Amino acid sequence: MADPESLKAVFDYFDRDGTGTLELDELEELLNALGQCVTKEEVRSIMAADDINSDGVMSLSEFIEFYKRHGKDAAKVGQEIGDAFKRFDRNNRGYLSKTDMETILTKGGAFPFTKEEAEMCFDAFDLNKDGQMDYGVTI
Numbered sequence: 001m002a003d004p005e006s007l008k009a010v011f012d013y014f015d016r017d018g019t020g021t022l023e024l025d026e027l028e029e030l031l032n033a034l035g036q037c038v039t040k041e042e043v044r045s046i047m048a049a050d051d052i053n054s055d056g057v058m059s060l061s062e063f064i065e066f067y068k069r070h071g072k073d074a075a076k077v078g079q080e081i082g083d084a085f086k087r088f089d090r091n092n093r094g095y096l097s098k099t100d101m102e103t104i105l106t107k108g109g110a111f112p113f114t115k116e117e118a119e120m121c122f123d124a125f126d127l128n129k130d131g132q133m134d135y136g137v138t139i
Contacts, residue, residue: 002063011063021057032124037117085135095132098122 009124015022022030028043038046050060050066060067088104089096096104098119107120113121125133 004026007064007067011060021055021059021065022058027058029124032120037113037121037124052086082135083085085133089135095134097127097132101125101133 010030011022014026015028016029017023019038024040024043024047027047028038028040031038031046033042046066047056047058050062052062052065073088085096086105088100101122101129102115102118104133105113105121128134
């Protein structure tokens with residue numbers, strides 16, 4: 001499990017407005033960056049379940065509790081993303097384009113994504129917003 005300082009750094013990074021709490025949009029961005037590709041409704045459900053004091057935002061302590069329950073899943077997802085990235089980057093370019101991601105996500109798997117869901121995931125992983133999902137930046 002990640003140490004409290006690392007969790008605080010992640011929390012602070014996604015606390016874009018510096019309020020000391022994660023609002024729905026900030027929590028959505030954090031979860032998407034972890035590979036969860038959640039909908040707004042799913043984020044609302046997570047917030048409802050993990051907002052211990054029911055103030056509509058997630059504090060650092062609530063985030064740490066959330067991570068204790070779901071952190072292994074996030075680490076596993078990160079490893080799976082790295083493995084999948086290497087598998088789908090057939091030309092060893094070190095990145096996947098938006099078209100690559102749409103093809104991968106909408107054509108494969110037991111539960112193919114819609115084009116909109118694929119775009120949402122791509123946008124979450126294009127961390128430097130250069131139009132490419134770069135292995136070194138994303139993983």
